[in-house]
């Protein structure tokens with residue numbers, strides 16, 4: 128069979144172009160990437176061999192071997208791990224399967240400095256080999272198979288795959304170094320790179336120089352070493368390896384428990400938000416080990432979904448080595464580890480929040496929306512998460528906790544007020560907030576989709592009811608006016624003329640509204656919509672309709688501002704003969720206007736346009 132030539136996925140070609148053309152200052156990281164892949168491959172083999180010992184019979188000492196061929200200017204990195212078959216070579220090294228890749232590649236601008244920073248965050252894994260090599264050969268033989276395969280590419284858009292020979296299972300990456308990259312043939316330099324970046328790898332990394340083997344790294348699992356023997360830099364390098372990430376960890380949590388439950392954990396909160404955090408397919412990414420043997424990185428039960436941003440390793444001494452993925456479901460040991468992780472992480476977050484508000488804010492900006500899912504899903508930890516939550520506010524810049532909010536409540540203020548919407552600046556301009564602002568009452572501005580859901584299960588905080596500012600019941604009468612909010616002129620509509628207008632509007636609007644009434648919350652706008660007590664929140668309803676979870680919309684209460692010039696003019700017109708005909712268009716327009724401000728679609732856009740045209744015509 129002759130070699131077959133294929134094209135890289137378009138994203139890979141773009142990535143390779145940048146990788147090979149940019150002058151990246153830290154080219155040596157290619158070695159870390161290739162050793163990391165070799166280590167992953169050995170973990171996978173060890174796990175597979177638990178159920179099928181034939182896979183590693185005769186060769187159970189897993190290791191990574193680096194060899195230098197100065198005469199041909201080649202560097203090779205070999206492992207005796209799981210190996211890849213032909214189809215795997217094509218899929219794994221010809222495409223980027225990780226979710227979020229499309230988005231990542233399209234955010235690359237062509238400006239090499241900016242792009243390298245982005246690549247630094249996202250990581251290019253195997254493809255980093257092309258930073259130093261003009262040609263890369265991969266010779267791989269899958270465990271349990273006799274045939275080996277060779278993958279070759281110069282990184283310019285194509286690769287070829289054909290039959291090859293390899294002694295034993297595993298993968299060899301052969302790098303034909305570019306001009307000027309001879310430093311990577313120097314054993315001193317290689318030793319230094321491996322110690323810097325790969326010391327934490329749990330397998331020996333062995334350098335072969337003139338036939339003499341030399342182990343370069345410590346080769347013990349980092350999480351099983353005592354904390355006092357691990358440096359910051361080692362934690363950081365381990366995070367890069369285990370999370371396939373390139374940022375700085377925001378939090379490192381290394382702990383060991385003995386007694387009823389025997390486990391070690393080394394967990395990280397990333398410093399940056401991963402691209403696929405909200406991808407529904409993304410599950411927990413913690414790696415589970417049993418007594419230092421890798422079991423799986425797909426154990427969903429290990430950590431609640433609302434902590435899915437955690438990265439790292441959990442090593443249990445209580446599970447059997449031959450545990451299957453099925454056995455991990457509903458496993459009581461796993462459930463107890465999950466409890467312990469949850470408790471430890473929440474405690475750490477509390478400490479960080481107390482110690483350094485600014486640093487905590489950066490965590491919250493990245494992961495707050497995920498953590499808030501726990502308020503809804505996890506009744507047991509609800510109170511703790513609410514305490515950790517931070518919000519934007521109508522009354523101040525920055526992040527506000529519920530405790531901050533309660534401390535700043537006004538005399539006579541009975542509730543914690545919130546308002547939901549899609550965008551912060553749109554929410555800040557909501558007519559419903561006018562009255563709150565006039566009284567100096569703070570409203571928390573909620574813009575994450577998850578906010579609508581947790582609000583349905585949180586009735587109060589610190590004995591104060593939590594209420595939407597768009598609800599009819601939000602009553603501010605007991606809060607004294609601030610000086611600036613005293614209505615100027617004071618000539619508000621009152622009594623009979625207000626009553627007549629309200630009656631006329633009700634008649635004109637019929638079932639389209641639940642009620643029409645005088646507003647206590649408006650100071651500048653003429654009208655707004657509010658939800659009756661017991662009705663669904665307006666923003667939640669819109670969200671559900673958008674996702675086809677709801678097909679009807681409920682009628683709202685239309686509030687009118689008796690101090691507004693337009694309302695006063697309409698009231699005057701309502702007193703005169705023929706009022707009902709004259710007010711029909713105006714009533715509809717008022718309602719449509721309130722809907723538009725709310726972000727609601729118009730029920731009848733054509734009708735709206737006709738009415739607007741008629742009213743404008745008359746006014747001109």
Ligand code: ADP
Pocket residue numbers: 160164165168206208209210211219220251252253254298371
């Ligand atoms: P990542 O390691 O983040 O998945 P890489 O670009 O580093 O991304 O590697 C892509 C894939 O290629 C890996 O997920 C793995 O399936 C495969 N792979 C790379 N190197 C090896 C290897 N030495 N042995 C077996 N599989 C490998």
Ligand code: MG
Pocket residue numbers: 160163164252253371
């Ligand atoms: Mg990798």
